[in-house]
Amino acid sequence: MTIVATDSPAAPALRRFALRGYVPLFPPFAVLLLFFAVPIGMMIGISFQDPKTAQFSLGSYQRFLTDGLIIAGLFRTMLMSGLVAICVTVMAYPVAYFLARSTSRWRAIVFALAIAPELAGVVLRTYGWLIILEDRGFVNDALIWLGLASSPLPLAKNLFGVVVGLTHVVLPFGILALLTSIQGIDPNIEKAAQILGASRLSVIRHILLPLSIPGIVSSLLISFTMAASAYATPALLGGARFKVLATMISEQIMFYINWPMAAVMAIVLLVLMLAITFAGGRVETRLHKKLNV
Numbered sequence: 001m002t003i004v005a006t007d008s009p010a011a012p013a014l015r016r017f018a019l020r021g022y023v024p025l026f027p028p029f030a031v032l033l034l035f036f037a038v039p040i041g042m043m044i045g046i047s048f049q050d051p052k053t054a055q056f057s058l059g060s061y062q063r064f065l066t067d068g069l070i071i072a073g074l075f076r077t078m079l080m081s082g083l084v085a086i087c088v089t090v091m092a093y094p095v096a097y098f099l100a101r102s103t104s105r106w107r108a109i110v111f112a113l114a115i116a117p118e119l120a121g122v123v124l125r126t127y128g129w130l131i132i133l134e135d136r137g138f139v140n141d142a143l144i145w146l147g148l149a150s151s152p153l154p155l156a157k158n159l160f161g162v163v164v165g166l167t168h169v170v171l172p173f174g175i176l177a178l179l180t181s182i183q184g185i186d187p188n189i190e191k192a193a194q195i196l197g198a199s200r201l202s203v204i205r206h207i208l209l210p211l212s213i214p215g216i217v218s219s220l221l222i223s224f225t226m227a228a229s230a231y232a233t234p235a236l237l238g239g240a241r242f243k244v245l246a247t248m249i250s251e252q253i254m255f256y257i258n259w260p261m262a263a264v265m266a267i268v269l270l271v272l273m274l275a276i277t278f279a280g281g282r283v284e285t286r287l288h289k290k291l292n293v
Contacts, residue, residue, distance in 0.1 A: 040270075047263035060260040063269065070248065074268070077228055077244040080162055085223035087167045088174040092219060096178035097208075101187060115172045122169060126236045129165045130156060133237070156241035165233040170226050174219040181215020182208075210287075217284040225273045245269045 050057035064070050099111055117125060119283065132138045135152035143149040155161055193203045209216075229247040236242070243251075247264050252262035 011137075031203050043263045045268060046190070046259050047267055049067075049260045051260050057260075058284070060264045062075075063261065064264050069243070070265070073243045073245055073248050076159075076242070077246075077269070078157060078272070080234070080244060081119070081224045081227040083159075083163045084166045084170060084227035085220045087163065088170050088223040089178070089216060091167070091220040092171055092174035092178050093216075096175050096182055096215070099175070099179050100182040100185075116177045116265050117168060122230075122232045125169060126165050126233045128166065128237055131237055133161050133164065158242060159238075161237040162242060165237045166227045166230055169230070169233060170223045171227065173222050177218040177222055178212065178215040181212045182217070183210045213232050213287050215282055217280050221277050221280045224276060228269060230274055 036142060047060055048056055048058065050059060095110065095114055097109060098113070102110075130137075133155040134140070135156075137155070139155060140149070140152040143153065144151075155164075189207060189211075190203050193207055194200070198206070228244075229246060231250060234244045235247050235250070238247070245268070247260045249265045249269075252258045252265065
């Protein structure tokens, strides 16, 4: 047996060679440190300040936990984001499946239509939905003209309008997440199941859906986090009475000049998204292990 001494002349050269592999990580690490970690640290520090004296205080955290309007805004944010995540994933799945399996010329057209919403700004898309859903908008005018409604339906300035607008904004990301997952599933598995007598519904239920769980979880998490942090769509389609954490943070900064309270809300929103992302990753891992047993 040959033993290589760690203090040989070649050891320092090997260590230098190994360290060179970490050099490409320095630029992105510096960017994350400067533009993410440092601002987050400053925001955490501001959250422990008193709004009037700038001294150390837990008053903003206490107010967050005891203010009914803020708690209602937190639950409204979670409800809105959850509904958007479900709607996006359900609507994106058939589109992603078609894009993953189709070889027709319509595939390019459908793919272009799927990502077309991202070619326009969020504000422009939101104003478009506002025109469609408002009291004198296209939908209400059509329903009244057809005799299906006697008065305008409340389609905007509420939860429904915000969910519709955010679903439209986030849908392309859900399609891309599911498309990547479905493309990784061998289509021969589906064909083999059908040859053995499985119906199309059974193939989808017992083969396609379980194997595409990573994409489903990714779509849910991406949609939830994007909806929870959205500002323009809830502010425009939700109106002044529909308040979520993103719009409440803006109010604390723009109108009340209460930076500590805004920092607390932002930290809670960040922790909420990180916790849900962590929980989603754990669920995905457990389901993946269960299916591979």
